[in-house]
Amino acid sequence: MRHFKFAIVLIVLISSCNEKHSFEHSSVNFELVELSKGVYGCIHKFGGKAICNVGIIDNGEETLIFDSFLSPSVAQELVDVVEKLGLSPIKYVVNSHSHNDHIRGNQVFSPDIKIISTTRTAELIKEWEPIDIEDEKEYAPQRLAYYDSLYNAYNGDTTAREYLQILMWRPYYETLAESHKVVKTRLPDVFVDNQQNYDGPERRVRIISRGQGHTESDLILYLPDDQILFTGDLVFNACHPYIPHGSIPDWKDWLNFMDSLNINVVVPGHGQLGSKEIITTMRGYILSIENLAAEMHNQGLTIENAEKIEIPDQYKDWWFDRFFLSNLKFAYSKINEK
Numbered sequence: 001m002r003h004f005k006f007a008i009v010l011i012v013l014i015s016s017c018n019e020k021h022s023f024e025h026s027s028v029n030f031e032l033v034e035l036s037k038g039v040y041g042c043i044h045k046f047g048g049k050a051i052c053n054v055g056i057i058d059n060g061e062e063t064l065i066f067d068s069f070l071s072p073s074v075a076q077e078l079v080d081v082v083e084k085l086g087l088s089p090i091k092y093v094v095n096s097h098s099h100n101d102h103i104r105g106n107q108v109f110s111p112d113i114k115i116i117s118t119t120r121t122a123e124l125i126k127e128w129e130p131i132d133i134e135d136e137k138e139y140a141p142q143r144l145a146y147y148d149s150l151y152n153a154y155n156g157d158t159t160a161r162e163y164l165q166i167l168m169w170r171p172y173y174e175t176l177a178e179s180h181k182v183v184k185t186r187l188p189d190v191f192v193d194n195q196q197n198y199d200g201p202e203r204r205v206r207i208i209s210r211g212q213g214h215t216e217s218d219l220i221l222y223l224p225d226d227q228i229l230f231t232g233d234l235v236f237n238a239c240h241p242y243i244p245h246g247s248i249p250d251w252k253d254w255l256n257f258m259d260s261l262n263i264n265v266v267v268p269g270h271g272q273l274g275s276k277e278i279i280t281t282m283r284g285y286i287l288s289i290e291n292l293a294a295e296m297h298n299q300g301l302t303i304e305n306a307e308k309i310e311i312p313d314q315y316k317d318w319w320f321d322r323f324f325l326s327n328l329k330f331a332y333s334k335i336n337e338k
């Protein structure tokens, strides 16, 4: 009888282990990619509502989440995934920077889970979130209606870039419009302004800030043992980054620093996973924006002429092409400040 009971316990244990191993996350919002044992990238799916990419890092004792998506509902999906994977309890959520798509899921994490950011990022969230949310309440439903009308009227090739652009932006405005009913700003409560280590028995975890770059203040998360880097929006893959909230010289310094690390896998803030090469490509893009602005300036062109400048061939297929003009104008305005 005793042996029989033991056998049943064993079967239950084995089947629950198998359950954890066989768990396959299926979601329209993000793809779960195992990068190393206990390290995952949650990569935004085209047409989904995650918008940014997120990291899950289990150091063997505690789990850290790197960025929290655009909405509480997708962040809740993330919490459920961590539970189903059978990882260590979530102890920290990192906000790489203050932009809405990286912080709006903060509120789903219980109060004993600490939110980490730089001191400046916390100030920016506190200052800007109420203003941004009020503005979004105005424009998000309007933009959603616009993309809805394009979506409903479209009867062309569903693989055409024009259609894919609609599929890309519509969920962004839809997520904003939906989440405004429930979103509550949860501010960071632990600050990392230089480097803080969150090492555990399975791996070393480095959270590093070097100040401004993509915004006035950014953080990255580096796993030296796994050679994996989570960059936040300091790196976009095959997407135009948004430069005007940051600093071009400091962004270049950040990219040089990241390039000096041993890295096999880069998890960018937006776009697909990449190798170290996507850091170099990002630096090339920023240099090219800077050079185009300098050329305009040397030719005596005014800032309005930026609208006539074409996107260079190598970036023509990149997403978020609306950011190109803002980036060029920003770089031009910085020349005039010198």
Ligand SMILES: [Zn+2]
Pocket (backbone or CB within 6 Å): 097, 099, 214, 233
């Ligand atoms: Zn951003």
